[in-house]
Amino acid sequence: MAMPLKAARLCRLAGRSVTALSASHNVSLPERRCYVSTSTGNNIQFRLNELTAHSSLDLFKKDTGIIYRMLGLDPSRVPDNPERFQDWAVVFGDEKVSSGRHYFEVTVKKSQEFRVGVAEAQMSREDCVGTNSSSWVFGYAQRKWFAMTNNKVVPVTLVGKPDRIGILLDYEAGVLGLVDVKQPTVIHTIRAQFKAPLCPAFGLWDGELLTHSGLEEPEGLK
Template sequence: MIMSLPEEDLTCPVCYDIFTDPVLLSCSHSFCRSCLKRCWDTGLRECPVCRKRAPKSSAPSNLALKNVCEAVLQVRRQSSLLEEEKKMNCNLHGEKLKLFCLVDKQPICVVCQSSKLHKGHDCSPIEEAVLDCKDELSLTLKSLQDKLDSHKRIHIISAGMIKYIKSQAVETQRLIKSQFKQLHQVLDQEESASIAAVKKEEEEKIAGMKDKIKELSAEVLSIADTISVIEGQLLEDEMVFLKNFKDTQDRGRSIAPDSDNMSGLLIDMTKHLGNLKYRVWEKMLDHIDYTPVTLDPNTAHPCLILSDDLTSLHYSKQPSCCPDNPERFHMSAEVVGMTSLGSGSHHWVVETGSNQDWLLGVASLSVPRNAEISARPENGFWTLCFRDGEFKAMTSPPTALTVTRTPKQVKVQLDYNKGTVSFFDPIDDTLIYAFTDTFTESLVPYFYTQSSHPLRIMPEKILVTMLRQ
């Protein structure tokens, strides 16, 4: 009977909930006593529904409505308890859920434990299972929270990396244009020199032809004059002719023989055009450097400054703004070469100059970049160290080395297949130290310094070899 009443008949029009201590106004509208008080505290003593003025006396309790509402709430509470109790009981057997199956990860009753479905499964009491499951979920929650924090950090870094990538692209394009401009200047100079050589030869050939024409003109006049004299003698009487014959004959013979050698008068086009591109390319080699190792700027510690051509490095106390990418060394002033070395023999020479604090050698490609570890072979480093005026091979423990002089250059030589990393003084190829090991992964040239004086990878001579087929 009670549950058949519409719920809106038992709902306060102010708080829209089941009446609590309902009161009845003369207009027949009912309200919770506390709801009506709040409305009347505003200063308007009227019905909140129909706005009819209410008497100044306190509104009487609606006992009948109060009893009905309490009965409804009692029924709700009992229904809720039944639902809670139902949740605590097994759906299959109606028994209380006292155990937790560790295999199927679900609460069970004692009957379920002996059934085929869970027979032989490890179980624990519900109280213990709640604690264990909460601990497990807490670990999962922490892992997810860490992952969320990591993703948020990566998201922030990624946004910054977009800006850095754009600046990288602009700087790289600027350096490319600068290097091509240098090559263009060399080509322009060679082009100007080649054209100037043609023009010079043109002027020399034309001047020679003018001199030859001048000589020919003088000879023409001389021959014409001699012809005129001979023709005149032929018209003289016999005695005069004979008297002048010897002089006339000598004059005719004094005319130089014809010079019809016209070779070598034209411009030598072969000299200017033969293998022109190759000859220019050979000259360009004098303006081009080749270094066997190029530094990877994406691995450089923020305090390392690399040259534009990526062949030298030095330390700066003022770190640069660069992204926290995984390839970068974060803990100490290190950088590695661009190309990984996996087989064969390789060498490069590093000019140390006035630098008094450096490590040189090779490192495994997988060495940690976000932790500070000792540069030892067991950690993937094979290096030579110079610090405080002393040379050391970074073995375990480091090996002090004695050298006859402090080299200004160090040659690093790797023979991957033989498993050797050797260091030489390139002046006389004196061996400073050699590591012998077995390499199991690719290696990269390795550099470290905390000096403002640069370490520079020296360029190598370029040898041109002609292949004839």
């Protein structure tokens, strides 16, 4: 089935056309996967998992930040493994969450197109975050914010593009919130039934993202 036009515009692909994506099929990943640890408490602390990073993304600052390189590395020169995103400019955090309430922040630099959120650790590497039922993200593109899961795009009313945003995850409540860190307040929430371990998930098509984890949740968030 062809991807909805609006979603297609928001789903930029690194290395494959949107038309080709709409014809692709999900691929189940092998069960032998042990690259990330699991968190059952609060205050998630993570680094970015280089084993998952697309070849156009460079990790820096002790694997807490990513830079998008338009040309990137030759995919054939990047070690192949079932964790890596081969087509989409996506990277996961190296920590899994299976319960609890967690909060982290992201600093955005010189980027006009990015996505931040969470995804199931076993999500297909054939997909981009936000295009399937295994990922939940907030994104920015064409100077507009949106929430996205399973290819459904919901506009988010937000004035301007802040340099730093927060992400609040309540696993049991099934809530993912986009946080204005200056207020602080939850701007928009995505509601879901989380049934599998989740990883922090990031997509980037220009500029830089720097993650900040191990943070206390700001007071007053619900």
